[in-house]
Amino acid sequence: MRRTVPLSGPDIGEEEVRAVEGVLRSTILSIGPKVQEFERRMAEYSGLRFCVAVNSGTSALMLIMKAAGVKAGDRYLTTPFSFVTSSNILLYENAEPVFVDIDPLTFNMAPRALEERYATDPAKETIKGIVGVDIFAQPLDWDPILNFSRKHGLQVIEDSCEALGSSYKGRSCGTFGIAGAFAFYPNKQMTTGEGGVVVTDDEEIYLLCRSMRNQGRGVAENWLEHVRLGYNFRMDELSAALGVEQVKKLDVFIRKRNTVAERYAKLLAGVEGVRAPVIAPFTTRVSWFVYVVTLAEGIDRDRLIVYLQERGVQSRNYFTPIHLQPFYKERFGYREGMLPITENLSKRTLAIPFYNNLTEEDQEYVVHSLKEGIERFS
Ligand SMILES: Cc1ncc(COP(=O)(O)O)c(C=O)c1O
Incomplete structure (x- = not known):
């Protein structure tokens, strides 16, 4: 029998409904106690001292880049296999990405490729840092990357938007760069509708991000005094109320996601032409953002x-791949052939339905359909 199985879906309970309703009834819809509570809980969850809640993961990363002092002409080593934001945050500052090929098993930037790319760069002095992304909630291999950054005096920015709750050798994603960013679009591990946070131990970065998200107001937050160029990146109270209830359940959500991922791994083990995600030995916890399988060469993924x-x-x-997005090709003259591992994998990867409450029956249906499709399009 035909079923309908969406790619993703949030896990919203009565607690969330009541909390959002409570905000509506309170009439404090922005700059209120829920944002404060959400920030306190997110700082606690991430194990860092400070948190600034904003209206998207993109806004969180934009604030981090501005606080980091990224300037026009600076170049940053980064991955081409990511959501476009991780590279766009450089373009917003008129800085430039230097793309590094990836590890074919984890899909993350490969430390060896990073070293080679840097070593052969004709304008090394313009490379100021690294934007590392923990893709699909799998941590980057941070140790060699941090060692490399220290050796060459490179700044480290971590885009941990997909990796809330994951950890590398026992250390949480979001704690490897000068600040971490998490995103809460409804397909993420937890949601606020739209939303994001900056988390950091650095008080100066915290105060800067707080000010810039709120139209450049100073510490006193006088409504009509603007001490720097700022933005309106504020999270509203409705989103924060939703976020408070979601973060309370986050560990339960991650356990549910783990169960779904384990079931998929078992079901896929018997299917030819498809590889389940590989978890690196250094990954001590994976919070499962999306479930991306790799198809064998020759299978027509798009059909x-x-x-x-x-x-x-x-x-x-x-x-x-980001370098093959139309406007990147146009702006930088990138073309196919520059990053062979990324390009090859990007034609063979496929995200299949994945969310907390995906049922076993639906997973069996997905895998059965996948198997039939693979037989047809090999
Ligand atoms: C790696 C990565 N960075 C940044 C973002 C941006 O988050 P948002 O969509 O909340 O702006 C996302 C969102 O999916 C992401 O996957």
């Missing part, structure tokens, strides 16, 4: 996506 859709199963081609 498979259409076939699955016809069967009611939503899937997506995570990711088109």
